[in-house]
Amino acid sequence: MxxxxxxxxxxxxxxxxxxxxxxxxxxxxxxxxxxxxxxxKDSWKVLNLSQDILAHKYPDRMNMVSSGWVSWPGPPEGSFRVGVETVSSAGKGFYTLETRSDDYTLEWKVYRVSHKKK
Known part of the structure; x- marks a missing residue:
């Protein structure tokens, strides 16, 4: 046709x-x-947040646990909390660090060796 x-x-x-x-x-x-x-992008953001917090808080000032999420001003922005698993009286032991940015959360198990002098 x-x-x-x-x-x-x-x-x-x-x-x-x-x-x-x-x-x-x-x-x-x-x-x-x-x-x-x-x-x-979101998973890289929370990974960068974790590295930033570890670089600033570990090992010297990671000596207390948080009762909830603590805001991190960034960049990158997000929040974190620190927990204790097994820690000796000298401050040596396993801490957990959770970082959260948007909908992503990473949990780290950190072994801290005390820097206190006897």
Whole structure:
């Protein structure tokens, strides 16, 4: 039914259907990529927060536990809390450090050796 220089109605419908399907698939892949990128960004943010807190608080000033989440001004911004597992009277032992930024939380087990002189 197509003329010498034109396309038939069926060819046009098939081409549009294929284009729409590819477009929808591409948008789904794009959305998934954006979600993965955001997840990766958030997890790196909380990892950087953990490293920053450990660099400033460990080992010299990590000598008390927190009763709740303590705000960390950043950057990167977030919060942390310190818990005790087994610590000797000299301050030597295992502490837990939890860091939280947005929806991500990391928990670290830190072994601290006391720097107190006898």
């Amino acid at each position: 197509a003329g010498e220089k034109g396309f038939s109605l069926i060819e046009i419908i098939v081409a549009l259907t294929i284009a729409a399907t590819l477009s929808i698939s591409f948008l789904g892949v794009q959305r998934q990529s954006a979600l993965m990128a955001q997840s990766s």
